[in-house]
Amino acid sequence: MQPFAKLLRRLAERVPDDLVELQQWRRRLAMLVSALLIGLLAVGFAAAGDFAQRVFAAQAAREWYMPLVLTPVIFVVIAALTRSLANEARGSGIPQVIAASRDSEKAESGELLSVRTGVAKLLLSVGALFGGASAGREGPTVQLGAAIMVQVHRLLKVRVSPGVLIAGGAAGVAAAFNTPLAGIAFAIEELAVAYEQRVAVLVMGAVMIAGLTSQGIAGDYVYFGHVGHGMPVSSVLVAAPLAGVLGGVAGGLFSRALLTLRGPGGRWSGVLGKRPLVTALVCGVIVAAIGVVAGGTTWGTGYEPTKALLEGARGDYWFGPAKFLAALVTSASGIPGGIFAPSLAVGAGLGNLLTPLFPSEQSGTIVLLGMAGYFVGVVRAPLTAVIILSETTGTTAVILPLFATCLIGDWAGSMVCRERLYHALARDFMPPVPEAKAEENRYT
Structure with missing residues (x-):
């Protein structure tokens, strides 16, 4: 009996270690499989979104009035499906x-990141682009990645920690833009409350695998192509403050307006929320009308006109303000769609307003600074803005002007809208707390 008892003791000592090791391998496998799927779906999402925009552009080119019919109808259909299937x-x-990420245990069993919500987000976001919505796919990819x-x-019976959600969102940004460093920066600035070493390893692993997967399918590309050149210090001292103040104020105005229209406790959020289909219809008409007047440049993500401005092409000076309105109205409609790409397009248009003040060979760089100022004014994440613009344009020559x-822009945006947009909107998906209730009166 004594040898048998010794054997049992040894097994008892080994079992916890074996279980711990098994759990670690499950955790690693879950991260690997998740990141692979995020990379694959990000590429598929991008292809579907581009196809949707081409189809809409082709329809709009046939008859000038086509968007005035198509866009409102699709907005209403998308709003109805969102409300009934996955609000x-x-x-x-x-x-x-x-x-x-603030309550990962509830998120594991709730609807915010369920299969139904993830599938609906992907399909409805593509559907919105079929209707000419001024929306991006990066925000939806973040939610899809976390889901x-x-x-x-859950499938592999591994505990869902806040770091898991953060890693999924970061991988979504990295795969959507082919910007791995921006994904990590976004996780630090926007998603995480406290950034621990363990979370850092998880985020970097997810970003690396998702990025390599998307690169393996779509190739190692630079989102906007290699643009931007260095600037003399004399130009930087003028351009950075101008672009920062103009972009930051405009970005702050966008955030403040959107929180008024759709934020928790916003003056108009209750009215718009009670009549979602009427709201979607009116917003669809406005987005269509803006696009018709602007020659179609405000529909979709705004990638093509943004790329042209970065390459030094002469653009219409009203593009920035028109895209601003189209993006704001699309967001106010309540249909699924991101604001990352439209914000970059608006910023490019605002930067274009400043180009007459500088030599023509610096126009692409001035546009880039305009993008930085507006983007950070909206998102209020300066490190993410610098890195994402550096990676999407393949330039390091203007890192310091971008930082400035x-x-x-972050300071100017905070003067106009004190709350960070995403964090304020997140309260809509959280249980009410006293602090949130106190903040609700800010926009009423």
Whole structure:
């Protein structure tokens, strides 16, 4: 009996270690499978979104009045489907991930990051682009990435921690833009409350695998192509403050207006929320009309006109303000769609307003600074803005001007709208707390 008792003791000592090791391998497998799926779906999402925009552009080119019929109808259909199938899929998707990361146990069993919400987010976001919505796919990819992480971890019986959600969102940004460093920066600035070493390893692993997967399919590309050149210090001292203040104020106005229209406690959010289909119809008409007047440049993500301005092409000076209105109205409609790409397009248009003040060979760089100022004014994440613009344009020559512009833009944006947009919108997906109730009066 004594040898048998010794054997049992040894087994008892080994079992916990074996279980711990098994759990670690499950966790690693869950991260690997999740990141692979995020990379694959990000590429598929991008292809579907581009196809949707081409189809809409072709329809709009046939008859000038076609968008005035098509866009409102699709907005209403998307709003109705969102409300009936997955109301948690509305809007950008980033606020949902922020809300879920604050209570990961509830997120695991709730609807914010469920399979239904993830599938609905993908399909309805593509559907919105079929209707000419001024929306991006990056925010939806963040929610989709976090949802994939949650569901794979549940399937493999691995605990869903806040770091899992953060890693999924970061991988979504990295795969959507082919910007791995921006994904990590976004996780630090926007998604995480406290950034621990363990979370850092998880985020970097997810970003690396998702990025390599998307690169393996779509190739190692630079989102906007290699643009931007260095600037003399004399030009930087003028351009950075101008772009930072103009972009930051405009970005702050966008955030403040959107929170008034759709934010928790916003003056108009209750009215618009009670009549979602009427709101979608009116917003669809406005978005269509803006696009018709602007020659179609305000529909979709705004990638093509933004790329042209970065390459030094002469653009219409009203593009920035028109895209601003189209993006704001699309977001106010409540249909699924992101604001990352439209914000970059608006910023490019605002930067274009400043180009007459500088030599023509610097126009692309001035446009880039305008993008930085406006983007950080909306998102209020200066490090993410610098890195994402550096990676999407393949330039390091203007890192310091970008930093200067983003810091000024962040300050200017905070003067107009004190709350950070995504975090304010995230309260819509959280249980009411006293602090949130106190903040609700800010926009009433």
